[in-house]
Amino acid sequence: MDFTLKIWRQKNAKAKGKFATYKINGISDSSSFLEMLDVVNEQQVIKGEDPIVFDHDCREGICGACSLYINGRPHGPDDAVTTCQLHMRKFKDGDTIVIEPWRSKAFPVIRDLMVDRQAFDKIIQAGGFISVNTGGIPDANAILIPKENADSSMDAAACIGCGACVAACKNASAMLFVAAKVSHLALLPQGKAEATRRVQAMVAKMDELGFGNCTNTGACEAECPKEISIDNIARMNREYLGAKIGAQKDKVSGGGF
Amino acid sequence: MALAGLFLITFLVVHLAINLLLLSNDDGAAFKVAVEFMTTNPLVKIMEIFLMGGFAIHIVIGVFIQIQNWLARPVRYKVAGYSHLSFFSKYMIHTGAIIFIFLCIHFTNFYFVKLGLVSPPAGVEKEDFYQMANSLFADRFYAVLYVVLMIFLGFHLHHAFQSAFQTLGLNHTKYTPFIKAAGTIYSVVVPLGFASIPLFFIFTK
CATH class of the missing domain: 1.10.1060.10 (Alpha-helical ferredoxin)
Structure with a gap:
């Protein structure tokens, strides 16, 4: 599956952030959302650019570390799952996906998609x-x-x-x-x-x-x-x-x- | 917020009951008796102060809470609002503002006239609410505007009723479905009752 990603990039808590666009091709429909981001980050590293920072830990849906506001919904379009349990088959091939950090005064952005x-x-x-x-x-x-x-x-x-x-x-x-x-x-x-x-x-x-x-x-x-x-x-x-x-x-x- | 809101909800029923007397075919005789009672009874006069207090508390706290809520998210989302949520709950401050504008018009037309702050329309006595209503609804534009505003009142009440109970912690597996149903019925019946009066004037006079 191929996707266009619009991801919030922000250097640190004080910096002004902005959206950056990334193209990603050949993603398996069985891969999780975070695995897809891992592939994007590998690309970034190969290109010599900064990988995208996001929270994750157990990847089993029980730790509460992963976040991401995906296409206007926390944890993405599926119901009752965390982002790590969200599969790419929930999206359509060629979709544009907008990924933002949690937005709240009480949750300041630390970097990119990671909030405090x-x-x-x-x-x-x-x-x-x-x-x-x-x-x-x-x-x-x-x-x-x-x-x-x-x-x-x-x-x-x-x-x-x-x-x-x-x-x-x-x-x-x-x-x-x-x-x-x-x-x-x-x-x-x-x-x-x-x-x-x-x-x-x-x-x-x-x-x-x-x-x-x-x-x-x-x-x-x-x-x-x-x-x-x-x-x-x-x-x-x-x-x-x-x-x-x-x-x-x-x-x-x-x-x- | 919730308590003041529930107080206003009960007030609306009283107000509607009196207004519906306008529909009786007696040249406003019954309505005039009711207005006479409401403007002279000392207990009602005391309740009037509570009512104004209720409005003031509801509006001031409502605006204050809304400002806090806007400040709680200083950076907005680029793509937002795809979560499933009750539709009317999203627009409480907006429908509230519309109702507030209506309230200002309504006060200038009736309450301030009674208090003597605004002079009544030509040829109408200061306390003759029947003639005032008659002359206002004779204006088709005003009558239609009134009906439209009642629709917004219905939107506001639809969320308000059950939300007030939730805020007060009055939630129960047996009674909550009943409260929700009652809220829906209330939010349709009461604005419809108010709207029926200008509609009656439009189609019969």
Whole structure:
């Protein structure tokens, strides 16, 4: 298969970027999108030009490293896959493909198609954890968890933090990501202990980092490679409102364990 | 935003109920009674302040959020918007702006006249909303414009209704489909109800 690629090139975070056009011929229809880019980069190296920088890691669709905004959709034209799992047969021979980095104030471009997604790490650091002291292994059935909650929690925990929700959202909002992280803990007894503090801290951090606001367009859930539902956003809103209204004032802790 | 929006949604029903009295064939007698009640009852006067507050909050927060949202993506995409998303949700600020323009016209025609800020049309009493509506809808251009604006109101409400519930976290596997259906019906019936009045004037007078 032959393609014309229009790819965003940007030397560094401060430089002004622009689109460059590349022709690529003889791509197998079974090759993945990233393998196609590998071939382009080989060409670039042979020509003595700078290869195109893009994020990738496991190439199995589970690490959340790959990104790319392809022809107006994060992770390209296929549903519920990451870019690494996108096959070239999803395109037509001779297609022009426009490849852009995620665009968000909170995800600055580092170089070419690679963006800095540390903002997500900062949100997790703000509260996306449970504080458990190490100790003996508890008995598996000591804490009963309803099957529905375990399933919903697992669905939310499937989030790989790739940032497609932010890229897809017309407001560059990170609500789906934060909602998934809030939900998967809030649904389990282990997460409930810190639920009110967690949701407030994570939402505050999200707002601080310059993500947009949620206007319930549903673009995020349509593009999420893990098909995380916006029901989670409603759950987070519920948790957040409940926490803001119902949570007690912070008390100075007596310390100790 | 959502709470103020839901408040305005309930207000629209009251407003529509009174407006529909214009359709009764009694030279506006029933409508005049309703207007008399709405302009003199002290409780309604208190609600009027809340209503203005509701509009102000909804508009100010809406614009503020929209500006934040635009700033959240300083560099736009070259090719964008191919994600599947609910159509009307994309244009809330635009339909909102159109409704705001309508609101300004509407206030100049009725509310400001009542307050005495704008003088009523020639030969019409300050509180005679029936005659005001009559004289306005006698202008075909105004009547058609009113109908078109109601279509935009419907677009706005279609997304607004269910979105408000989602924002408030009121999501439930059993009730959410019902809320969505109710929102769709509301967004069709209410603007259609408002639009039926100029249409009635166009075709009968």
